[in-house]
Amino acid sequence: MNADMHGSRDAKYFAAKYDESSDPWGLADNWYERRKHASTVALLPHRMYRSCFEPGCSIGLLSQALTGRCRRLLCWDIDRRAVQTTAARLRGKRGVTAEVGAVPDQWPSERFDLVVLSELAYYLCADDRLALYTEIAASLEPGGHLVAVHWRPRSTEQRCDGDTVHAELRTGAEFRSLGGYAEREFLIDLYEREPR
Numbered sequence: 386m387n388a389d390m391h392g393s394r395d396a397k398y399f400a401a402k403y404d405e406s407s408d409p410w411g412l413a414d415n416w417y418e419r420r421k422h423a424s425t426v427a428l429l430p431h432r433m434y435r436s437c438f439e440p441g442c443s444i445g446l447l448s449q450a451l452t453g454r455c456r457r458l459l460c461w462d463i464d465r466r467a468v469q470t471t472a473a474r475l476r477g478k479r480g481v482t483a484e485v486g487a488v489p490d491q492w493p494s495e496r497f498d499l500v501v502l503s504e505l506a507y508y509l510c511a512d513d514r515l516a517l518y519t520e521i522a523a524s525l526e527p528g529g530h531l532v533a534v535h536w537r538p539r540s541t542e543q544r545c546d547g548d549t550v551h552a553e554l555r556t557g558a559e560f561r562s563l564g565g566y567a568e569r570e571f572l573i574d575l576y577e578r579e580p581r
């Protein structure tokens with residue numbers, strides 16, 4: 386991963402966030418987060434997915450909501466403590482694994498029929514975002530779904546805004562848009578992997 390000043394936010398950056406708070410974005414308590422998680426899950430077209438990958442899972446709140454919608458769930462986060470919290474939250478749930486992993490440099494070898502990209506891509510620099518979209522496309526089965534969710538207002542911690550991420554995904558040849566939802570604070574877009 387690019388480590389220059391304008392490169393992707395790295396593990397140290399997120400470790401400092403988790404030093405300050407065990408829930409830096411208030412995922413457990415903010416109504417914005419709870420509504421966004423519920424909206425994300427509600428937009429998934431299939432009742433049940435075979436296997437879902439959720440990079441950037443943080444402390445596992447969206448992951449928890451996803452457990453009812455997939456038989457296998459692989460949760461990754463760049464931060465070890467976030468992963469420990471996710472693992473503790475989801476302990477005993479069948480088919481769920483929480484691991485430390487930094488995308489796009491690291492990527493699971495499994496294939497998925499669902500990838501959930503929620504409030505992650507804008508922490509990556511442009512090159513890493515491109516690599517991320519390529520990895521997602523390669524690991525999604527044909528007909529598999531990608532759901533992307535990002536906050537719209539620009540923040541200094543991000544490398545670009547949510548609208549930029551979603552515009553990049555819309556122009557990607559690998560994905561066919563299935564629709565989405567937009568409001569002042571966040572975007573949710575749903576894509577299907579084009580058959581190869």
Ligand SMILES: C[S@@+](CC[C@H](N)C(=O)[O-])C[C@H]1O[C@@H](n2cnc3c(N)ncnc32)[C@H](O)[C@@H]1O
Pocket residue numbers: 394399410412440441442443444446447461462463464467486487488489503504505508
């Ligand atoms: C704003 S939180 C999003 C949490 C969750 N996806 C949600 O929407 O509720 C961003 C999370 O992404 C993780 N993260 C950032 N860069 C990452 C990377 N390159 N690979 C994996 N996780 C990353 C951070 O540690 C943090 O926990």
